[in-house]
Amino acid sequence: MIENILYGLSFAFSLSAIFANIVGVALGITFGALPGLTSTMGVALLIPLTFGMEPVIAFSALLGMYIGSVYGGSLTAIMINTPGTPAAVATLLEGPGLTAKGQGRKAMEMATIASFVGGFFSCMALTLVAPQLAKVALSFGPPEYFAISLFGLSIVIGLSTNELLKGVIAALLGLLIATIGIDSVSGTVRNTFGIPELLSGVSLVPALVGLFAISQVLLKLEEWVETRVETYSPTVPISGEKDRLTLKDMHNNFWTIIRSSVIGTFVGLIPATGGGTASFIAYNETKRTSKEPEKFGSGHLPGVAATEAANNATTGGALIPLLTLGIPGDMVTAVMLGALMIQGLAPGPLLFRDNMPIITGIFIALMLANVFMLILGFNSLRFLSKIVALPTGLLLSFVSVLCLLGSYAMANSGFDVLVMVCFGAIGYILTRCGFPLAPLLLAMILSPLLESNFRRSMIMSQQDFSIFFTRPISLVIIIITILFLTKTIWDETRRRLKKARSENINKVSSIS
Amino acid sequence: MKKIRIVKNVFMVVSMFIFSIVIPISAIAGDYPKRPITIIVPYSAGGSTDIQARMIAAHMKTKLGQPVNVINKPGGGGAIGMVAAKAARPDGYTIILTASGPVSVTPFRTNAGFDPLKDYEFMAQLSSNDFSLNVNSKSGITTFKEWAEIATKDPAKATYATPGAGLQIHLVMLELLEKMNLDLPHVPFNGASEAIGQLLGEHVFSAMVALPDSITQYEAGAINTLAVASDKRHPNVPNVPTIKEQGYDVVAGGWFAFMAPKGTPKPIIEKLNSSIAYALEQQDVIDRYKKLGLDINFTNPEALKTFVTNQCNKHSAIVKKFGL
Numbered sequence: 074m075i076e077n078i079l080y081g082l083s084f085a086f087s088l089s090a091i092f093a094n095i096v097g098v099a100l101g102i103t104f105g106a107l108p109g110l111t112s113t114m115g116v117a118l119l120i121p122l123t124f125g126m127e128p129v130i131a132f133s134a135l136l137g138m139y140i141g142s143v144y145g146g147s148l149t150a151i152m153i154n155t156p157g158t159p160a161a162v163a164t165l166l167e168g169p170g171l172t173a174k175g176q177g178r179k180a181m182e183m184a185t186i187a188s189f190v191g192g193f194f195s196c197m198a199l200t201l202v203a204p205q206l207a208k209v210a211l212s213f214g215p216p217e218y219f220a221i222s223l224f225g226l227s228i229v230i231g232l233s234t235n236e237l238l239k240g241v242i243a244a245l246l247g248l249l250i251a252t253i254g255i256d257s258v259s260g261t262v263r264n265t266f267g268i269p270e271l272l273s274g275v276s277l278v279p280a281l282v283g284l285f286a287i288s289q290v291l292l293k294l295e296e297w298v299e300t301r302v303e304t305y306s307p308t309v310p311i312s313g314e315k316d317r318l319t320l321k322d323m324h325n326n327f328w329t330i331i332r333s334s335v336i337g338t339f340v341g342l343i344p345a346t347g348g349g350t351a352s353f354i355a356y357n358e359t360k361r362t363s364k365e366p367e368k369f370g371s372g373h374l375p376g377v378a379a380t381e382a383a384n385n386a387t388t389g390g391a392l393i394p395l396l397t398l399g400i401p402g403d404m405v406t407a408v409m410l411g412a413l414m415i416q417g418l419a420p421g422p423l424l425f426r427d428n429m430p431i432i433t434g435i436f437i438a439l440m441l442a443n444v445f446m447l448i449l450g451f452n453s454l455r456f457l458s459k460i461v462a463l464p465t466g467l468l469l470s471f472v473s474v475l476c477l478l479g480s481y482a483m484a485n486s487g488f489d490v491l492v493m494v495c496f497g498a499i500g501y502i503l504t505r506c507g508f509p510l511a512p513l514l515l516a517m518i519l520s521p522l523l524e525s526n527f528r529r530s531m532i533m534s535q536q537d538f539s540i541f542f543t544r545p546i547s548l549v550i551i552i553i554t555i556l557f558l559t560k561t562i563w564d565e566t567r568r569r570l571k572k573a574r575s576e577n578i579n580k581v582s583s584i585s
Numbered sequence: 586m587k588k589i590r591i592v593k594n595v596f597m598v599v600s601m602f603i604f605s606i607v608i609p610i611s612a613i614a615g616d617y618p619k620r621p622i623t624i625i626v627p628y629s630a631g632g633s634t635d636i637q638a639r640m641i642a643a644h645m646k647t648k649l650g651q652p653v654n655v656i657n658k659p660g661g662g663g664a665i666g667m668v669a670a671k672a673a674r675p676d677g678y679t680i681i682l683t684a685s686g687p688v689s690v691t692p693f694r695t696n697a698g699f700d701p702l703k704d705y706e707f708m709a710q711l712s713s714n715d716f717s718l719n720v721n722s723k724s725g726i727t728t729f730k731e732w733a734e735i736a737t738k739d740p741a742k743a744t745y746a747t748p749g750a751g752l753q754i755h756l757v758m759l760e761l762l763e764k765m766n767l768d769l770p771h772v773p774f775n776g777a778s779e780a781i782g783q784l785l786g787e788h789v790f791s792a793m794v795a796l797p798d799s800i801t802q803y804e805a806g807a808i809n810t811l812a813v814a815s816d817k818r819h820p821n822v823p824n825v826p827t828i829k830e831q832g833y834d835v836v837a838g839g840w841f842a843f844m845a846p847k848g849t850p851k852p853i854i855e856k857l858n859s860s861i862a863y864a865l866e867q868q869d870v871i872d873r874y875k876k877l878g879l880d881i882n883f884t885n886p887e888a889l890k891t892f893v894t895n896q897c898n899k900h901s902a903i904v905k906k907f908g909l
Contacts (some may be wrong), residue, residue, distance in 0.1 A: 117630030121639040124873070214788030215772070255662065255695075257775055260751030260909060262695045269668055269698045272661030344782055345775070399801050400782035407778060408631030415636060417876045419801040484629075484659050525775075532770050533788070535741055 081433025084129035085441060093126070094133035094438060098445040101141020102453065106149045106157045108282045108472075109479015112142035113404045120412045128416045129434035133442070135412055136435070139405055140192055140388055140442040143348055144450060147184040147381050152177055152460050153472055155286035159277055160348025160387070162514055163356045163380040165285055166232070170372025175316060178458040182318035183374055184381040185450040187330050191382035192443040194334035195341060195389025199396070200436045204425075206390075207397040210342050215529035216541050220550035221343070222523035225350050227554050229512040230561050231357040237565065240512045243503065247516025248523075250275055257521065258528045270488040277517060279480035279493040284510050286476045287497025290469050292504060297465070326378040329359050337383035341390020347403035348384035349518045353511075355383030361557075389439065396420050396432065617677055617853050621652040624843075625673075625681040627666025629659040633797070633877060637711060637841060638682045640873055644864035649856075662752075663687025664697035671704045675848035680708065680857065685840045688893060690753050693901040694909055701897055708843040709858045710884040710892065711865070712874065715796040715838050716754055716814040717825070721787050722806055729811040729831045732791065736767055744770045746780040746792040756903045757814055757837045758793050764833045784808060795839055796822070797878030814838065821878065840882065840896075842889055854886055 084090060097119070104115035115138045123131035146161030151168030164184065171180035198206060213221075226244065233240020253264045254274030265271035333355035340351035359379035360369045369376055391402030392409075399421035401407035413420050418428055425432060460468070480493040500510055534540035541547050624642055628634045635657060642653040658666035667687050673679035688701045699705075720726045726735065736743035747755045750773035762769060772789050774780045777798035784792040785807055792799075793814075800821060802808045812828045813819050814837045828835045843861060845854060864870055865883050874881050884892065903909075 114630065117635070120631055120636070124640070211782065211786035214783060214786055256750075258750055258773055260694070260749070260755070260773070267696065269661050269664050269696075272664055272695070272697070273659070276660075345779060394782070398782065398785060400778050400785070407776070408629075410778065411631050411633065411636050411877075414797075414877050415873055419876075421801045422805040422807065423801070484665075485656055486658065486660070486665070521775075529772050529774075532772050533744055535770075 077429045077433045080430035081129075081435075081437050084127075084431065084434030085133065085437035087130070089127075090130045090133040090434075090438060091441070093130050094137045094441050095445050095449070097134040097137020098141040098442055098449055099137075101138040101143075102145035102148070102446070102449060103141075104138070105142035105145020105147075105161075107479055108149060108155045108157055108286055108476050109278055109481075109483055110142075111158050111278060111483070112139055112160070113408055114483065115139075115142045116405050116412075117408045120408065120415075123412065124415060128418060128431050129438060131412065131416060132435045133438040135409060136439050137442045137445065139409075140385070140439070140446050141449075143385050143388055144185070144188040144192075144381070144446050146384075147188065147377075148181060148453075148457055151180045151184060151377065152457060153286075153468065154289050155472055155476070156281055158348070159281060159518070160352060160384040161380075162281060162285070162349055162511070163352035163384075164377060166356060166380070166511060167369065167373050167376030170370070171374065171377065172372075172461060174372050176372070176374075177461060178454060179316045179318050179322070180372075180374065180377050181454050181458065182451070183322065183326065183377050185447060185454065186318070186323065187326070187333070187378045187382040188385040188450070189443055189447040190330050191334040191337050191384070191386035192388055192446065193440065194331070194382075195338040195386040196436070196439045196443060197389075198338050199389040199393050199439070203393045203397050206338075206342055206393050209339070210344060210394040210398065210400065210402070212546060213343050214544075215526040215533060216544050216547040217550070218343075218345070218522055218526035219530055220541065220547040220554070221346070222519045222526065224550055224554045224557075225354060225519045226516065226523065227558050228353050228357040229515060230558065231360055232353075232511045232515065233509045236507060236509055239506075239508045243508045243510065244512040244516040247513040248520045250280075250513075251517050251520030251524075257525045258532075270486065274521075275492060275517075276480075276483060276486075276489050278483050279489040280496045280517065281514055282476045282480055283493035283496030283498075284500035284514060286472055287493065288500025288504055288510070290473055291497060291501040293465060293469055322374060326375050329375045329378045330382040332358060332362075333379040333382035334386040337386025338390040340383070341387030342393045342402050344394055344400050344402050345522060347391070348387045349515075351383040351387045352380035353515055355379040385443075392439070396424060396435075397422070399424075617856060618649050618651040620678065621654055622649065622677070623679045624653060624655050625666050625670050625679065626655055626657050627659065627663035627670075627681065627683055627687050628657065630657045633879065634682060634684055634841060636873075636877065637879070640870050641682075641711070641861060641864045644867050644870065645857075645860045648860040648863045661697065662691045664691050664695075664699070667691075667701075668698045670844065670846055671699045673846045675706070675846040675850075677845065677849050677853035677857065680843055680845045680849075681705075682711070682841065682843055684842075685753050685838075685896065688842070688844070689896040689900045690751070690756065690904070693897070693904045694751055702894060704847050705844040706847060706849045706854055707886045707889040707893060708845055708854050709861045709886065710840055710842040710882055710889045711861065712879045713838050713840040713882040714879050715819050716757055716793055717796045717799045717803075717810045717822075718791060718793050718812050718814075718828070719781075719784060719799050719803070719808045719810050720791045721784055722809045723787065724790070724809075726811070727809055729826065729828070732811050733765060733767075733831075736765075736769055736790075740767060740769055742790065744772050744789045744791070746772045746774055746783055746789040748777040748780050748794055748798075749773050749775065751904075751909050753837070753839060753900070754793050754795070756900060756907075756909075757835060759907050760837070760903055761814075761828060761833055761835045764835065781808070800878055840892075841879075842893070858886060 104110045146157030147164050149155045149157040150161040150164040154169035156162045229244040336355045337351045391406045394400045394402045395406040480489045626635045626638045638655045645653045658669045670681035777794040780792045803810045810825045816836050
């Protein structure tokens, strides 16, 4: 045991491994921050370069890339209201609001700390209790996946306060869009209108870049056309030294971060779910348990803490089933499976028996990657926080070009650029009509899980619905979903009644 | 006056455009390659096709003296990449590393925008893999016969998982079940990892996946591999019988091959073929193939053409029969 740890330490702390790790993290942050370039792509592109390396050095680079890119997405989300990666979408709910208040730097500092804690927490879970947690991953069959996606979808309600109906409509639109492409259960082609590019469905990344980034550009443009104000001025005030993260903020968000880290680790270790789902669930939990839920939606620090802790906590979580069972926990770890194979480290139960020193080295490299992310992240914030000082016109052009490049680079496809532009228009129209966009995206992320697992369950049970209520995990999740929905609707109705009553009183008093 | 100038300009642009297409086609073979070559991979980066392309590309570069780049065009079960390769200029500077699914299954199930036998030149088969039928070892089933007995007794409970509906592996299972006169519920997943994960969690009764995707779990004792669908037993799992040995004539497997747009000159195809052969002889490539669990299986253009034609006929017949 001690011998293994010493070997592991010597691997992970070798000069070349540390160098590979730092380069990986730096590249990762850049990849994550650029809209359209995702963690999956970053890791995939790095793999051929690691063919000839020693396993621990190779994985220092790959894990650095993974950790860095999941974190990097938050920076663009907070500073320029553009999701760098799908995992950072939930950060859009509070991040840009904070920047608009001049607290961009504070938000990014919170994101950095939360990402570090989330990442480190899940890494400890991986190191200490991976085999036990792996059993949880295996206990998820189609009915359980259906239940958890149903729970995820119920969050739509939490995401659309005051606009419940519009939120539900947006979610339905998302579900509809997600039906495009080859149906994964029957294999039939649906709603592609004969366009081969749509066979695999609408690509998520170009869609989300269009929905969130391009629609914002269009809105800003509209503002300018209407008011003709001088655009050669900074968008928002630069956050001063006053608005930095304080110990009090850390103290206030302590439990939020821990809770979100736990959520992230669990969602991460369930295969086929990832950072996007985890951060939405964590955000919703934070809002639900908060004493001041009305503050959410327009720039509230705990929102950023929750989403960023959760999405980085999926990293260690997703590595748990990969290393212990050989079943990847998300898209990125699916790519890493190839990298492990080529290193001759076929993941699974035998990996821990045969290659313990290397595995220990990989664990330590993962911890180091989180530390490097914290250091590099904090050092880059000083420059990044000045982005908002750019004149609006310049910033908007810059964002548009990045989005264009990013959505092309995703699959070297001009069609994806078209998808991005279309979704930009959809996002713009929906926002102008007062529809929230987050439910639409959440539905697009969850729909494949929801629909295919519902149908798989029905195949398994010979078309008997009782399968969802006779399996314990599925039953518990469904009960929680129902309780959650009832409570939210109850609270909402009460709040409305109260509001209506106080408005009446006001009217009466103003008349008299 | 202005109008004439516009017409003149348009004429110039159009003729330049035509020349730019025609000239490279006429300059063939002799001094090929003069500039970098692109390999299209119809799957995302990081998958087994992509890893093979990058391994081979590195050695093709040494042999050909020009950079060989890999570009991923994923989507539509490989159809997007196939269409891109069809549309590329047939000058040998764009080729595709594709697989059995996109070539011999997808185009027969939907209008994918290409004809595998008419739109391409065949270059070389690269590798292949076997398919394996597996059960969770906790089920206590150790032989194909036991599996068949239980499935016959209670077909409703004997679900089988595959990496996806309508994929080659699904066709193989349909073929097998038809020969066995069985109708079992099919639970398709997204990829082999998911299918194996569900088998490990005992959510499905059995699963058919590619052998490289199941062998680790088999060696760890977590699953029992009952049979492989190949002609002969696989050297990595010598104790596992073939389906053929069990009395059902089902022989199938996945394969990877290089193809080029129709009209690519023969000498260029030959040159590329020999550079691929060279790459496959390198020790580091051989070692990595072993680690990936894929079998090197190199053929020349003619053999590949006959093979692909047979595969297409076979798969299109199954697709038609089962109405997929």
